[in-house]
Amino acid sequence: xxxxxxxxxxxxxxxxxxxxxxxxxxxxxxPSLFWYVQYPGEGLQxxxxxxxxxDKGSNKGFEATYRKETTSFHLEKGxxxxxxxxxxxxxxxxxxxxxxxVFGKGTRLSVIA
Amino acid sequence: DVKVTQSSRYLVKRTGExxxxxxxxxxxxxxxxxxxxxxxxxLRLIYFSYxxxxxxxxxxxxxxxxxxxxxxxxxxxxxxASTNQTSMYLCASRVGGGKNGYTFGSGTRLTVV
Numbered sequence: 001x002x003x004x005x006x007x008x009x010x011x012x013x014x015x016x017x018x019x020x021x022x023x024x025x026x027x028x029x030x031p032s033l034f035w036y037v038q039y040p041g042e043g044l045q046x047x048x049x050x051x052x053x054x055d056k057g058s059n060k061g062f063e064a065t066y067r068k069e070t071t072s073f074h075l076e077k078g079x080x081x082x083x084x085x086x087x088x089x090x091x092x093x094x095x096x097x098x099x100x101x102v103f104g105k106g107t108r109l110s111v112i113a
Numbered sequence: 114d115v116k117v118t119q120s121s122r123y124l125v126k127r128t129g130e131x132x133x134x135x136x137x138x139x140x141x142x143x144x145x146x147x148x149x150x151x152x153x154x155x156l157r158l159i160y161f162s163y164x165x166x167x168x169x170x171x172x173x174x175x176x177x178x179x180x181x182x183x184x185x186x187x188x189x190x191x192x193x194a195s196t197n198q199t200s201m202y203l204c205a206s207r208v209g210g211g212k213n214g215y216t217f218g219s220g221t222r223l224t225v226v
Contacts (some may be wrong), residue, residue: 032211097210105154
């Protein structure tokens with residue numbers, strides 16, 4: 001079946017550090033891939049997505065590239081801010097039909113000044 | 114922007130009560146979903162709906178039911194609330210098709226005492 005594995009947290013970084021949160025997936029066919037962010041006390045927000053191999057999704061300084069050969073979709077940011085402290089979820093979806101997203105368990109990021 | 118509104122941010126109910134969690138979306142989305150979120154377990158799918166009056170069980174449907182009488186509204190029902198249903202409940206909607214991400218509501222934190 002389809003599944004998503006992301007690195008366990010919590011991840012603690014100093015402000016302006018480089019961020020990588022690893023995400024790998026198992027899927028039949030070629031899914032669409034997503035990163036969601038959840039700020040404290042809120043629901044999840046779509047951060048970025050990629051719908052085919054080699055696509056790069058980007059938003060708010062975050063980037064992730066859909067790597068079919070390594071079945072990965074790692075989230076990166078060159079310089080994190082305290083306001084980036086949140087929980088980040090990687091997710092996948094089959095491109096056909098209405099099947100639900102499959103989520104990873106989430107990675108908590110804390111950025112300290 | 115699509116808006117998904119969950120009727121309550123915080124709810125406290127007694128064991129054995131019948132509980133209704135309401136979710137309304139304003140962009141004519143076909144698909145709607147209910148998840149619960151618990152520490153260490155990530156997001157778990159309870160029920161989802163492809164269209165009006167249609168429903169599908171997710172991974173953990175026991176103790177829950179749903180209703181979708183109108184396209185914009187998807188209700189989650191706890192038939193007889195129990196303390197192990199204390200959780201954050203998240204509603205999401207999506208226009209049909211796997212390439213489209215979800216829009217989430219802000220969540221309802223339910224405490225069953």
